[in-house]
């Protein structure tokens with residue numbers, strides 16, 4: 001599995017290894033009533049997942065995690081608005097989460113719709129247009145490329161937006177306290193590839 005080549009943070013390694021899909025060997029951990037009751041006292045998720053609302057991509061199932069493991073924000077096209085950014089900041093600031101994963105996926109309908117709408121110089125109905133606007137920079141950067149390339153470009157844009165988000169995230173990313181990584185999920189295989197960075 002590809003890993004990012006960011007400089008290592010100055011504090012202990014982040015638990016990216018826990019974000020393995022464990023294909024064919026899923027454990028379905030921490031889902032018992034006893035564990036649920038224990039978690040009623042507090043939560044200590046080890047990662048934030050910024051994912052698509054697509055019904056096929058629940059991060060807890062993709063990464064084989066249980067209750068209390070992942071703090072999840074899901075919007076179609078795995079884009080981030082002010083409400084999700086506030087949620088992410090809360091998880092970083094109050095819950096101490098240090099790893100953020102932006103998870104794009106194969107055959108993303110939101111990215112596909114954005115590509116088609118922009119190619120047709122059209123406008124999507126209702127509030128769907130807000131997703132088209134959010135995904136537009138990735139579409140325009142990959143006009144002649146396939147959907148996968150645009151999905152990955154969109155993931156990288158969201159990663160960069162989170163890394164440069166002031167005042168909370170940027171300073172923590174710059175100091176190495178928080179790491180933001182992008183990933184791509186294959187519907188065909190269930191594999192997650194972490195995106196290489198330039």
Ligand SMILES: [Zn+2]
Pocket residue numbers: 052053054076077078105107108109110111
């Ligand atoms: Zn999607």
